[in-house]
Amino acid sequence: xxxxxxxxxxxxxxxxxxxxxxxxxxxxxxxxxxxxxxxxxxxxxxxxxxxxxxxxxxxxxxxxxxxxxxxxxxxxxxxxxxxxxxxxxxxxxxxxxxxxxxxxxxxxxxxxxxxxxxxxxxxxxxxxxxxxxxxxxxxxxxxxxxxxxxxxxxxxxxxxxxxxxxxxxxxxxxxxxxxxxxxxxxxxxxxxxxxxxxxxxxxxxxxxxxxxxxxxxxxxxxxxxxxxxxxxxxxxxxxxxxxxxxxxxxxxxxxxxxxxxxxxxxxxxxxxxxxxxxxxxxxxxxxxxxxxxxxxxxxxxxxxxxxxxxxxxxxxxxxxxxxxxxxxxxxxxxxxxxxxxxxxxxxxxxxxxxxxxxxxxxxxxxxxxxxxxxxxxxxxxxxxxxxxxxxxxxxxxxxxxxxxxxxxxxxxxxxxxxxxxxxxxxxxxxxxxxxxxxxxxxxxxx
Ligand code: SAH
Ligand code: SF4
Ligand code: F3S
Numbered sequence: 001x002x003x004x005x006x007x008x009x010x011x012x013x014x015x016x017x018x019x020x021x022x023x024x025x026x027x028x029x030x031x032x033x034x035x036x037x038x039x040x041x042x043x044x045x046x047x048x049x050x051x052x053x054x055x056x057x058x059x060x061x062x063x064x065x066x067x068x069x070x071x072x073x074x075x076x077x078x079x080x081x082x083x084x085x086x087x088x089x090x091x092x093x094x095x096x097x098x099x100x101x102x103x104x105x106x107x108x109x110x111x112x113x114x115x116x117x118x119x120x121x122x123x124x125x126x127x128x129x130x131x132x133x134x135x136x137x138x139x140x141x142x143x144x145x146x147x148x149x150x151x152x153x154x155x156x157x158x159x160x161x162x163x164x165x166x167x168x169x170x171x172x173x174x175x176x177x178x179x180x181x182x183x184x185x186x187x188x189x190x191x192x193x194x195x196x197x198x199x200x201x202x203x204x205x206x207x208x209x210x211x212x213x214x215x216x217x218x219x220x221x222x223x224x225x226x227x228x229x230x231x232x233x234x235x236x237x238x239x240x241x242x243x244x245x246x247x248x249x250x251x252x253x254x255x256x257x258x259x260x261x262x263x264x265x266x267x268x269x270x271x272x273x274x275x276x277x278x279x280x281x282x283x284x285x286x287x288x289x290x291x292x293x294x295x296x297x298x299x300x301x302x303x304x305x306x307x308x309x310x311x312x313x314x315x316x317x318x319x320x321x322x323x324x325x326x327x328x329x330x331x332x333x334x335x336x337x338x339x340x341x342x343x344x345x346x347x348x349x350x351x352x353x354x355x356x357x358x359x360x361x362x363x364x365x366x367x368x369x370x371x372x373x374x375x376x377x378x379x380x381x382x383x384x385x386x387x388x389x390x391x392x393x394x395x396x397x398x399x400x401x402x403x404x405x406x407x408x409x410x411x412x413x414x415x416x417x418x419x420x421x422x423x424x425x426x427x428x429x430x431x432x433x434x435x436x437x438x439x440x441x442x443x444x445x446x
Contacts, residue, residue: 011037012046017054019206021087023157024113025052030145035117048082053089055172057344082124088176094132110177114141137181146194152425154396155202156195160188164208169283169351182214185221196235205241211248224252231260240264247285249294257302266413270310274329275322278315295333306412311340314364317356323367336382340371383436393431395424415440
């Protein structure tokens with residue numbers, strides 16, 4: 001056994017990608033805290049730099065390589081720093097990263113997080129460390145250390161599952177995160193309580209496919225039951241969750257929208273495409289018609305529900321007509337926002353074996369622009385629709401741009417900026433919207 005790391009060590013974590021990585025980075029900080037590490041915002045001041053990486057699209061991976069270049073330069077210029085790559089690129093590339101970068105000390109995948117202390121100790125002792133083993137699902141050691149949240153923090157993520165058992169043909173996540181396992185509901189509720197005790201009022205349950213929570217664990221709650229359990233925790237004011245998959249969106253979750261006022265009226269439900277042939281070849285296991293049915297049921301249960309989604313354009317073989325189906329779906333559902341991406345071929349994914357031709361980059365780009373332009377119109381129409389109305393805003397803190405202006409979100413996730421001060425943080429206040437922009441609004445307290 002090596003000595004515990006001395007008290008003054010500082011860790012800088014550069015986080016890429018999705019909420020799972022953000023959460024993992026918080027857990028890494030919490031775990032390294034028990035070994036005397038403090039977090040720093042300045043890589044130049046760090047004894048340990050970790051890149052928690054994303055490989056969902058080629059661009060994400062490129063971003064990490066350029067950031068890594070910068071940190072390696074600091075090391076070359078004499079900073080005594082241990083550098084590690086964690087997360088999805090680490091899992092995907094493994095040893096190849098150590099081979100490619102001779103000054104890299106540590107590579108570990110998402111399943112390395114529970115024993116990150118050991119990995120970091122070895123790396124700081126001068127070993128080159130590689131850990132891309134997946135852990136046993138039956139006994140998956142979900143991290144129970146809870147990060148200390150600062151006294152202004154309004155919301156926090158709580159993971160409810162790891163991995164993903166779906167096999168969407170475009171997606172690298174099942175390779176990088178492994179198979180799905182659900183965390184016990186009692187552990188989830190305990191973490192929610194620990195966060196609420198620190199003053200957090202908004203909880204976001206996270207996983208790659210939250211609707212399938214518990215289905216494979218005998219005796220465990222379903223996702224809907226979990227929502228009720230979290231809603232029962234005193235002090236929780238708002239519950240969100242991400243990401244859900246339309247395939248497993250059941251009637252019991254729809255019912256929760258009738259029963260649970262704490263459940264946010266904002267839902268992110270990725271559809272990917274509006275065309276049935278494309279959906280089938282993506283292996284999404286629902287049709288356009290079923291997706292629309294789900295939307296209608298949800299809006300029936302919760303009339304003020306707003307929805308956002310993810311789209312992929314230019315999936316192999318996508319024709320102009322098939323893309324049109326995505327455009328019409330956008331309008332039919334009236335998504336108030338969406339993330340949209342050009343299809344990016346990922347190593348080892350089933351879509352690589354499809355016979356259909358790749359959509360030329362300029363064609364995919366033109367489709368993406370059309371989709372995003374129409375989305376912008378829908379988004380700003382929705383935002384402007386709030387002008388003159390009074391909305392309840394849960395205050396988060398200073399607005400990013402203007403001094404003396406604070407910001408917060410409505411239950412429907414509209415960001416509203418208005419004059420105020422930090423005494424309002426974590427409180428819900430009525431605000432009259434004076435002006436709507438594309439994604440945010442301006443207002444004044446009433
Ligand atoms: N688990 C979530 C999404 C995870 S990835 C779900 O099932 O919806 C986030 C988004 O990235 C996806 O919804 C998809 O729109 C996009 N994405 C994933 N793989 C991609 C690829 N190969 N090319 C382009 N976009 C991709
Ligand atoms: Fe990827 Fe599909 Fe799993 Fe989402 S559900 S993480 S898109 S395989
Ligand atoms: Fe990226 Fe991994 Fe999340 S690939 S989107 S960080 S699960």
